[in-house]
Amino acid sequence: AQSVTQLGSHVSVSEGALVLLRCNYSSSVPPYLFWYVQYPNQGLQLLLKYTSAATLVKGINGFEAEFKKSETSFHLTKPSAHMSDAAEYFCAVASYSGGGADGLTFGKGTHLIIQP
Amino acid sequence: NAGVTQTPKFRVLKTGQSMTLLCAQDMNHEYMYWYRQDPGMGLRLIHYSVGEGTTAKGEVPDGYNVSRLKKQNFLLGLESAAPSQTSVYFCASGSGDTQYFGPGTRLTVL
Numbered sequence: 001a002q003s004v005t006q007l008g009s010h011v012s013v014s015e016g017a018l019v020l021l022r023c024n025y026s027s028s029v030p031p032y033l034f035w036y037v038q039y040p041n042q043g044l045q046l047l048l049k050y051t052s053a054a055t056l057v058k059g060i061n062g063f064e065a066e067f068k069k070s071e072t073s074f075h076l077t078k079p080s081a082h083m084s085d086a087a088e089y090f091c092a093v094a095s096y097s098g099g100g101a102d103g104l105t106f107g108k109g110t111h112l113i114i115q116p
Numbered sequence: 117n118a119g120v121t122q123t124p125k126f127r128v129l130k131t132g133q134s135m136t137l138l139c140a141q142d143m144n145h146e147y148m149y150w151y152r153q154d155p156g157m158g159l160r161l162i163h164y165s166v167g168e169g170t171t172a173k174g175e176v177p178d179g180y181n182v183s184r185l186k187k188q189n190f191l192l193g194l195e196s197a198a199p200s201q202t203s204v205y206f207c208a209s210g211s212g213d214t215q216y217f218g219p220g221t222r223l224t225v226l
Binding site: 034051092 | 120147149151156157158159160161164166172174175206208210213215216217218220
């Protein structure tokens with residue numbers, strides 16, 4: 001069984017400050033990990049993914065995440081927050097049994113608030 | 117290339133009514149998924165399909181049925197809607213390690 005824990009249902013940062021969203025996972029097999037972003041009243045958009053290649057993964061909009069096996073973590077960071085980053089962020093882990101994912105297990109989400 | 121589309125966008129049902137949500141994808145993906153999103157719960161997998169004519173249960177399948185008669189379509193049915201099924205429903209399709217999500221259907225059951 002797999003699980004994802006996102007620490008902090010709400011995170012508030014000032015515009016221009018560092019963004020750090022925390023994600024810890026539990027998986028019995030080497031994990032595939034994802035960060036998705038959801039803007040109000042929209043679907044989910046893939047930010048970045050870890051699929052057992054480089055442990056530091058770069059995504060869209062200046063975000064990146066580092067896979068740390070020893071800490072079972074996949075935290076999302078961005079050096080300088082922008083007002084347009086305000087959204088809901090979801091960390092997810094995938095399970096596979098063949099040519100594709102059997103489904104994603106999501107964390108409960110972190111609402112990122114950007115203070116002007 | 118429309119990606120993943122969902123019909124309808126909004127729907128209000130009375131308890132006991134039935135309805136079908138339609139998901140369509142034009143990316144020729146083998147895998148398709150239905151999730152529900154509830155406040156503070158993230159997204160939870162309802163059912164999924166690994167190819168035309170196949171379906172499988174996810175984390176929260178009770179009260180839902182699905183069908184995948186055509187590769188590009190994945191239908192989610194509620195036979196007798198309950199207030200607990202009030203939620204936002206997302207469809208996704210994927211090939212390999214990435215899933216692509218539709219815009220969602222907001223369902224309210226009174």
